[in-house]
Amino acid sequence: MVIANMGETPSQMSLNSFLMVVEKKAYNMALISLANHAEALDIVQDAMLKFATHYHCKPQEQWKPLFYRIVQNLIMDWHRKQKVRRIMTFWREEDGTPEPWLASLADCPEQSAQQKQQSEYVLAMLNELPVKQQQCFLLRAWEGLSVKETAQIMKCSQGTIKTHFSRASAKLKVGIEVGNE
Secondary structure (H helix, E strand, O other): OOOOOOOOOHHHHHHHHHHHHHHHHHHHHHHHHHOOHHHHHHHHHHHHHHHHHHOOOOOHHHHHHHHHHHHHHHHHHHHHHHHHHHHHOOOOOOOOOOOOOOHHHHHOOOOOHHHHHHHHHHHHHHHHOOHHHHHHHHHHHHOOOOHHHHHHHHOOOHHHHHHHHHHHHHHHHHHHHHHHO
């Protein structure tokens, strides 16, 4: 999605580098939350465009939290729209099957069958978490953001972040223990 241009300034090149680094992680976060490949790509593309348009002049140390706030907002907006769509179209049958959302696992063919099965199980468990717990867990555990940064991104208190993260971790731990039996 990000294309380097020979006529770019150093700040534009560092913006491109930043977007290339966060692109796959943001896609995986969106994919887990939305369970739809095309929608996840759209979310990441929209987030990158909004970030580059509105926040490229911000100091680089603010980029990561700002970018993930945009991703988080777009994911939450998508879920709100889906809720309204389900309410408005409750009489229709869903005739499509969900797209596979574990595409990233195919990137590592050397994984054993057991590791792949475990990964699919954990990702399925992540997908079952409430959206806020899921996003909190992904931002804290996968992205390594601080409680403060995660609270800023999710627009809630640090205490709420700690609660969401604790609950998500506990649910995942129990699910993994049950799955390993």
